[in-house]
Amino acid sequence: MTLLDDLSARMGAAFAAQGLDPALGKVRVSDRPDLAQFQCNGALAAAKMQKRNPRELAGLLAERLLEEEIFREVTIAGPGFLNVNLADDYVAARLGNQARAEKTTQDWQVAPAEKIILDYGGPNVAKPLHVGHLRAAIIGESLKRIFRHVGHTVIGDVHFGDWGLQMGQLISELAIREPALPYFDAEKTGDYPATSPVTLADLEAIYPVASAACKTDTARRVAAQKATFDLQAGRPGYRALWQHFVLVSRAAIEAEYNDLGVTFDWWKGESDAHPLIDQMVNDLRTKNLAEDSDGAVIVRVKRDDDRKEVPPVMLVTSEGSAGYHTTDIATIIDRKEAAAPDRMIYVVDQRQALHFEQVFRAAHMAGYFPQTHLEHLGFGTMNGKDGKPFKTREGGVLKLRDMIDMVTDKARDRIEASGMGAGEDAATVAEIARKVGIAALKFADLSNPRTSDYVFDLDRFTAFEGKTGPYLLYASVRIRSMLAKADPDGTTGTGATLLLSTDEERDLALILLRFDESLRAAVEKRMPHIIAEHCYALAQAFSRFYTNCRVNDEPNQSIRASRIRLAGIAGGQLDQALDLLGISVPERM
């Protein structure tokens, strides 16, 4: 049970003793830390219901609560707010238990544990990762870690964009450039070359040209559609060529994700869903869900009680191709067959909300998967300072690689300017700079609520003061460094009695006891920024403690041991919370 649940239960019992609903006894962290640690506003609502005097009722509740030793102080303020302070002994003992259990899981029930497929990728063949992929990767990786931490089984799927018109565009463009390649010989039989005819650089150069040509040139567009159709129909040369595109692209993209600390369990692609499509369309026809319309096949997903217009799902285009609605529905079937998950969660830009609504409805209507267990977690866009989606100074899309280089360079400049890297070799400094830069980027993203847009500001993110990733890393590194000096063999703090003799120690202990609450809120709302907030509050509480409470040279051995233990608990929790955000901490800074 979390601390707040525990306090609420005790408060609820006091309400029940007055013949009131125990739910009124909900206790939360005080809005007025100058007055108390915790508060309960239930007496106001209760008094209203029973037409009683709220202060009088609050007085009775306070009297009852004070019979319990864990409450040091229960006072009444204003019209009937109950303010609660806990006994230090209780806080210390509770924190001791929390730490002694060496728990890697939470102090509350996630019920029931589920198998979840988490989709947070969406990179495309032939296109380098860019800032548009950043948020899905960062948020998804964090959610994966958070879900696993609380007991869910999570399969992270990159959902590679390896299908569709873009493949036809690439093939038809290459056919113009290199018509002699064997892949374009429709008469050819036998094997194709094992090595790719193109490098990633080739693909990245070809794609924008092909895409642009198709927009302006009808003949090119028709050719691309034809190539797409032939590829999907299984033309051997095209399949072989496409396989090269996929492998070359994946190697590069996976490496970039790794640099960000983002990994996937599955590298399935849209192509994996393709073999299921024909049967699925037939099935939908059999179920009278699919119908012909203007030469295309659609599924109407509108409902009578809709307040908005929900257009039909485009199942098969009038050209005979499968669109991305189709692929996404088939992917649901594919995932269900491959892993039998309880839930599928998509971490995708908020602008796709209508698309997923349509897809989920269709999947539900067809009986493929219950809509209640299909979740689209939308996120806001990362904007430039002009409030519009982020672009480079030249107006182009910034590659993820360039962004990582940018933050890493800034971090290294700062390390060198501050002299912190002095005495370290170049490789160590580079590694620290990389971690600091990534932490800056990730924390800047994750400290915003998932659904909010936010402004990318390199100077602000890489400024190492204030509410930033580097501040958190610094706190962690400082804890480790201090403990290494005060308790080199790691034995002094073990089992030491926690003594909360100062405000700073008490505040730190109370923050540490709130971790489970943050974790639960983050899971329920699917909002990593709640963990990010906790990290920051914890780092701040530690910094105050560190400034005001001596450890290494504290003469009183009981206090010294207690502080070592407290710092150890704080360091452990901070590192764990940062890990849940996907942020890794350097040994030194």
Next chain:
RNA sequence: GUCCCCGUAGCUCAGCAGGAUAGAGCAUCAGAUUCCUAAUCUGGAGGCCGCAGGUUCGAAUCCUGCCGGGGACACCA
């Protein structure tokens, strides 16, 4: 045209299953280091919570309308 999101301190943003004096970071002003990493800590100043109604004992939070910004609306994914 329909629908969705946003509008809170100079800037960037929290808070929104209604509660006390609306918080944080940056910037700004004033302080703190014989001592465990000052990338730190302490304090001050700074707000018609877009506007107008409504519900309520109580609204930044819920409802309605309006203004301003962004986005989505079957054959690109």
